[in-house]
Amino acid sequence: MKTIKKITAVTAALTLASSLASCTPSIGGGSQTAVTIGGHDIPSGVFIYYTLQGYSEASAIIQGENTTAPEKDEIRNANIDNIDSTSWIQNKATEYCTDFAGIVNEFEAIGGKLTAEQLDEAEEMAQYYYSMDPRLPENGVSLDSMLEIAKSTYMEQEIFKHYYDFDGEKGCSEEELKDYFDENFARIKYVSISLKDESGEKVSPEKERELRKMAADYAKQVNAKTGDLNKMHELDAVSEDYDEYVAANTTTAEGETTTTTTTTTAATDEVTTTTTTDPYANERLIQKYTTTTAAETSTETETEAAEESETDKNTRLFNEFIFNKLTTGKAEVYDFSEDTIYVVLRADLRERMTEDDYWSEDYIANIQSIKYYDEFIKFLDEKTNVLEIEKNKSAYRRYEPFKLELDASTGA
Secondary structure, three states, X not given: OHHHHHHHHHHOOOOXXXXXXXXXXXXXXXOOEEEEEOOEXXXXXXXXXXXXXXXXXXXXXXXXXXXXXXXXHHHHOOEEOOEEHHHHHHHHHHHHHHHHHHHHHHHXXXXXXXXXXXXXXXXXXXXXXXXXXXXXXXXOOOHHHHHHHHHHHHHHHHHHHHHHOOOOOOOOOHHHHHHHHHHHEEEEEEEEEEOEOOXXXXXXXXXXXXXXXXXXXXXXXXXXXXXXXXXXXXXXXXHHHHHHHHHHOOEOOOOOEOOOOOOOOOOOOOOOOOOOOOOOOOOEEEEOOOOOOXXXXXXXXXXXXXXXXXXXXXXXXXXXXXXXXXXXXXXXXXXXXXXXXXXEXXXXXXXXXXXXXXXXXXXXXXXXXXXXXXXXXXXXXHHHOOOOEEEOHHHHHHOOHHHOOOOOOOOO
16 A cells, blocks of 8 residues: 555656666665664665655656756755755655554564465565666665565555454444445446537537437436346447437538438337447446545646636536436436536446455455545554654765666666
8 A cells, every 4th residue: 555656656657677687786785774663674775765766756846846857966956845855855765664664563563474475476576666677776775675665565455454354443344335335436327428519619509409309318218228237238229329320410521411310219128239248338436526626736827727627626516416416227317518418327336246246355455445545544654653763874874865876777
């Protein structure tokens, strides 16, 4: 969770090195202790790794301010959060090392033990990310250090399960988790009908009335079916019908417009035949919108802010419609904006809460993570904030960020 994000972020912008066989560590010291946190000695390799992470973040912050990728000297001479970049980067590295130590400390406290399978996966993860960033061996970061970081991701998962699984002291029952899933997610399918022509212009009032009547007829056609699955299948038929309508009313290369008469298929209770073997094709699972629109930054123009605000507003209103107004099992027409109308159906989510579908072990773990993630991070922070930090000052001087190899070369 916290740790895996740090592993992926530092290597996300780099390509796979073609060869690392000839790389020789230029700094070394992979086993030297850089800092002791909560009684745990953090090897210099782990500290260097997180220093590179901090450098990447500093670069991203400066690039965000200037819109162009900064040179190394520009980062070196910059101030971030009112402190020099070297201090900022090393503070970040210390923070990440503290998180790392906190996870190891808590894992030991709960008597955790990784399985052979988890250890194998951690080794594969370490090798993969180690191969992706040639700066690691060039700066003396050993594969063993990467393995310790990778193992901590599995430790973190085990800590989460210990406290937030069904039998954990901070978790909930299986039925309560199903209620949470049902209340905060929706299983939907929809057909969007554009009120613009192929040139992007608003259609005529006459054409708009035709399209709105079409949407209403589509909703009636879907609702004439019995059962959610039949209605979902009928939405596929409706979508195909609309696609045919659009194709038949599109201007040809010679500038002529082809038109056809669209008729609504008679509704029956039979399951609609589809061309796919997936009974849930084209369904979407959406999460309930609970966040507020972020405050606009001072760098945005009034036009940009207005456009973003309108987008956020449309997203929020549609989400509120799905969760607060749309009746499960009934297709309805929703006027999303002046440009588009939708025929939307929300189906019973619990029908798909089965072991081979939305209630597999992986799905359960994901839902638990969504439900408790913020609480868990706060819990870990409370544990790590009290840990005593003893820095090896000579190591901090030796591994200052701008003394490291910061370029993503192959080191050949």
